[in-house]
Amino acid sequence: MPRTSRPIGLSTLALHGGVEPPPASGKGGDIPIVTPIYQSVNFVQEFGTAEGLRYPRYGTGINAEVVQRRLALLEGAEAGLVLGSGMGATACALLALLRPGDHLLASAWIYGGTHQLLTQEFAAVGIDVTLVDPTETRGWRKRLRRETRAIFLESPVNPTCRVVDLRPASLLTQESGLALVVDSTFASPINFRPLEHGADVVIHSTTKFLNGHHDALGGAVLGTASYIEEVRQKMMVWGQAPDPFACWLLERGLKTIDVRVRRHNENAMRIATWAEGRKEIRRVHYPGLASHPDYKVAEAQLEGFGGMLAIELAGGGKAADRMLRRLKVWQHAPSLGGVDSLVSEPRYTSHTHLSPEERSRAGIPDGFLRLSVGIEDVDDLVADLEQAVR
Ligand SMILES: Cc1ncc(COP(=O)(O)O)c(C=O)c1O
Structure with missing residues (x-):
């Protein structure tokens, strides 16, 4: 040192x-x-x-x-x-x-x-x-x-x-x-x-x-x-x-956490902004968006908005199934926070024991996808989501 x-x-x-x-x-x-x-x-x-x-x-x-x-x-x-x-x-x-x-x-x-x-x-x-x-x-x-x-x-x-x-x-x-x-x-x-x-x-x-x-x-x-x-x-x-x-x-x-997390932050912000403009996506949950309920707290408390975001598909569970099958760069896996972009569905991981109504009350309705944004070229990540969500 x-x-x-x-x-x-x-x-x-x-x-x-x-x-x-x-x-x-x-x-x-x-x-x-x-x-x-x-x-x-x-x-x-x-x-x-x-x-x-x-x-x-x-x-x-x-x-x-x-x-x-x-x-x-x-x-x-x-x-x-x-x-x-x-x-x-x-x-x-x-x-x-x-x-x-x-x-x-x-x-x-x-x-x-x-x-x-x-x-x-x-x-x-x-x-x-x-x-x-x-x-x-x-x-x-x-x-x-x-x-x-x-x-x-x-x-x-x-x-x-x-x-x-x-x-x-x-x-x-x-x-x-x-x-x-x-x-x-x-x-x-x-x-x-x-x-x-x-x-x-x-x-x-x-x-x-x-x-x-x-x-x-x-x-x-x-x-x-x-x-x-x-x-x-x-x-x-x-x-x-x-x-x-x-x-x-x-x-x-x-050793690389500083550069990785800054890239996760940048990529996630880009994806959140893209997602907000899509008619197939009912809601985007990302604390870096002014529409997020905790935006002000996030701005005051955090130094970066993070690499995690979630989207709610207007088409619900069926739309999520279809989108996941079409993704090529994003992989369907339960964990998060790594260099590779992953997508997971709480209804098949952490919240599988709840009924669809209970999940909805917990703010995780079917069609809710959690995105762990990796450090790939963000244009490739957006393009993959775009072709899969249509
Ligand atoms: C916020 C949070 N805390 C704790 C854990 C548990 O970590 P681990 O899987 O390393 O036991 C997780 C796992 O997903 C998590 O997301």
């Missing part, structure tokens, strides 16, 4: 942050530019001390430690931890804050897997969760209880691309000593750094924009050093640590 008195830019941190200086004995010619993969479960331990014990399940593998430091720098956090998946990150992050009998206030607008974790798994261990409409004025405050320990929200929201204003929740958590936990997966630290807006904890599914290449599952939690130590204890005993190779792939992906 360059030594300088001025703040280091995000793209420099993404490339070099967290790399410890090589041992003094290392000669210039022996120092690799790329962190080697330490595909080893065991490391020789010093006699007579527990200090420096390395074991990947403990989060102390060398590849894990490099990305942990780098992600902490990118989010402006004291410390970070990488885990085996985004779900592992959310579960351990919240289990480190909550005990049986505690209460969690959570936004009702959350990823389907997180919804299941909070409403089914947490209920089974005696943690009570209240889901709140995050746009309701004073909604968080009204539902606060003596047992409430934390507020959890996701922004931008999967799959509706709504943007949640952090201010009401962060005012309340600061006033009452609660923790504000934000899943910032859709944004990445290039577009949004929640700790700068009053959050205490940031969660990522690194499977998405942070890795960015659809080739490694992972999750991350960022916060204070003492809190991250609590999360690490949960990760160790619940067995949620990542493999060294997944950490290495995450480090490699992170």
